[in-house]
Amino acid sequence: MTRKPVDPATKARSGRNIALGLGLVAFVILVFVVTLVKLGGNVGPHF
Amino acid sequence: MAQPTVLIPDDEATDTVRHARWQDYFQLMKPRVMSLVVFTALTGMLAARTPIHPLLGAVAVLCIAIGAGASGALNMWYDADIDAKMRRTRGRPVPMGLVKGEEAATLGVVLSLLSVMLMGMAINWLAAGLLAFTIVFYAVVYTMWLKRWTAQNIVIGGLAGALPPVIGWAAATGHAPLNAWLMVLIIFLWTPPHFWALSLYISTDYAKAGVPMLPVVKGARETRKQILLYTLVLIPVCLAPVFTGLGGWLYLAVSGLGGLVFLTLALRVFRSTAGDAADPRPADRDLYEVGEAEAKRGKPGQRVVVGDAKHARNLFAFSILYLFALFAALLAEAVLGLKALELLS
Numbered sequence: 001m002t003r004k005p006v007d008p009a010t011k012a013r014s015g016r017n018i019a020l021g022l023g024l025v026a027f028v029i030l031v032f033v034v035t036l037v038k039l040g041g042n043v044g045p046h047f
Numbered sequence: 048m049a050q051p052t053v054l055i056p057d058d059e060a061t062d063t064v065r066h067a068r069w070q071d072y073f074q075l076m077k078p079r080v081m082s083l084v085v086f087t088a089l090t091g092m093l094a095a096r097t098p099i100h101p102l103l104g105a106v107a108v109l110c111i112a113i114g115a116g117a118s119g120a121l122n123m124w125y126d127a128d129i130d131a132k133m134r135r136t137r138g139r140p141v142p143m144g145l146v147k148g149e150e151a152a153t154l155g156v157v158l159s160l161l162s163v164m165l166m167g168m169a170i171n172w173l174a175a176g177l178l179a180f181t182i183v184f185y186a187v188v189y190t191m192w193l194k195r196w197t198a199q200n201i202v203i204g205g206l207a208g209a210l211p212p213v214i215g216w217a218a219a220t221g222h223a224p225l226n227a228w229l230m231v232l233i234i235f236l237w238t239p240p241h242f243w244a245l246s247l248y249i250s251t252d253y254a255k256a257g258v259p260m261l262p263v264v265k266g267a268r269e270t271r272k273q274i275l276l277y278t279l280v281l282i283p284v285c286l287a288p289v290f291t292g293l294g295g296w297l298y299l300a301v302s303g304l305g306g307l308v309f310l311t312l313a314l315r316v317f318r319s320t321a322g323d324a325a326d327p328r329p330a331d332r333d334l335y336e337v338g339e340a341e342a343k344r345g346k347p348g349q350r351v352v353v354g355d356a357k358h359a360r361n362l363f364a365f366s367i368l369y370l371f372a373l374f375a376a377l378l379a380e381a382v383l384g385l386k387a388l389e390l391l392s
Contacts, residue, residue, distance in 0.1 A: 008066055009066050011066075012066035012067060012068050013066075015068055015069050016067070016068065016069045016072070018069075019072075027161075030109075030165075031165070031169075033102065034102065034103070034106055034168075037103060038103075038169065
């Protein structure tokens with residue numbers, strides 16, 4: 001089985017998209033964690 | 048995202064196609080400038096000596112870094128025409144054609160909004176407001192207006208680079224007292240001698256690009272005088288933190304000794320002919336041969352400075368070390384819990 005050579009343009013675009021995706025995921029996680037920290041002890045007693 | 052490509056001249060293959068990578072977009076954010084901004088902001092945050100949740104502290108620093116990167120991207124978009132004419136900047140992603148100007152602008156606007164909103168919601172709105180002001184001041188007031196209009200561009204525009212410590216302080220405490228502004232004043236007064244020392248030995252680049260830097264407009268002699276005058280004001284201001292309860296003995300030692308060296312180097316520049324001689328490099332070359340030894344040491348793109356211009360380069364290099372040492376001393380004192388001096392009380 002032979003691999004098709006990857007087009008450099010596709011490879012570069014793929015790299016950019018992965019970086020963008022990781023950035024977005026990191027941002028969502030960050031906002032979630034910051035929310036937990038900001039709410040802090042106010043959340044616990046209600047559960 | 049679009050796929051900008053560029054033809055990179057190469058010794059071996061002149062038709063090599065280079066596609067934009069994520070690293071090119073990262074370069075738009077001026078990572079080296081960003082690192083200095085983060086360092087001074089972190090110092091401001093810790094010098095406040097007010098406990099802040101580590102995660103929130105990290106988020107504040109991240110917001111400041113992203114804000115700095117955003118203003119860098121906006122600067123690269125707007126200044127692409129200037130950057131293309133200068134040796135120091137023509138390798139940037141926009142003038143190289145790797146990233147489209149519109150993409151750089153979009154990145155800058157999106158990251159600006161993101162950093163300010165996150166700072167406001169996660170930390171406090173004073174820090175967010177100061178961050179927004181810094182971004183607008185750098186991207187609009189400095190880049191779009193001052194830089195191309197007046198020889199005082201880096202004096203007034205230097206405020207943008209000076210503000211990170213007060214943003215850091217405000218992030219930690221929710222307010223911005225005089226000691227935070229004293230750190231701002233130190234960077235503000237440090238900026239002119241730092242940039243003018245650089246411009247003394249690359250003034251032909253600025254002239255070619257039509258940027259009215261002081262050596263281009265007023266000449267090298269006036270620039271050398273202004274460097275000395277600003278240094279004479281900077282040194283006492285750098286000593287001020289030991290009178291106001293911001294710096295301790297370590298800071299006093301660094302500030303005093305470093306100030307003496309800074310003053311000596313500024314005097315050398317003042318007495319020299321730095322900036323008087325025209326840049327002898329041929330227009331199409333990055334390296335001019337000043338002698339066999341220097342030519343051997345030099346690499347394409349690296350600057351080779353000879354004669355009295357060396358004094359300007361020495362001052363430029365030391366100015367970076369001096370500012371770093373001052374803030375490192377404040378940072379160390381805060382981290383180690385060393386007591387600050389209050390010589391005025």
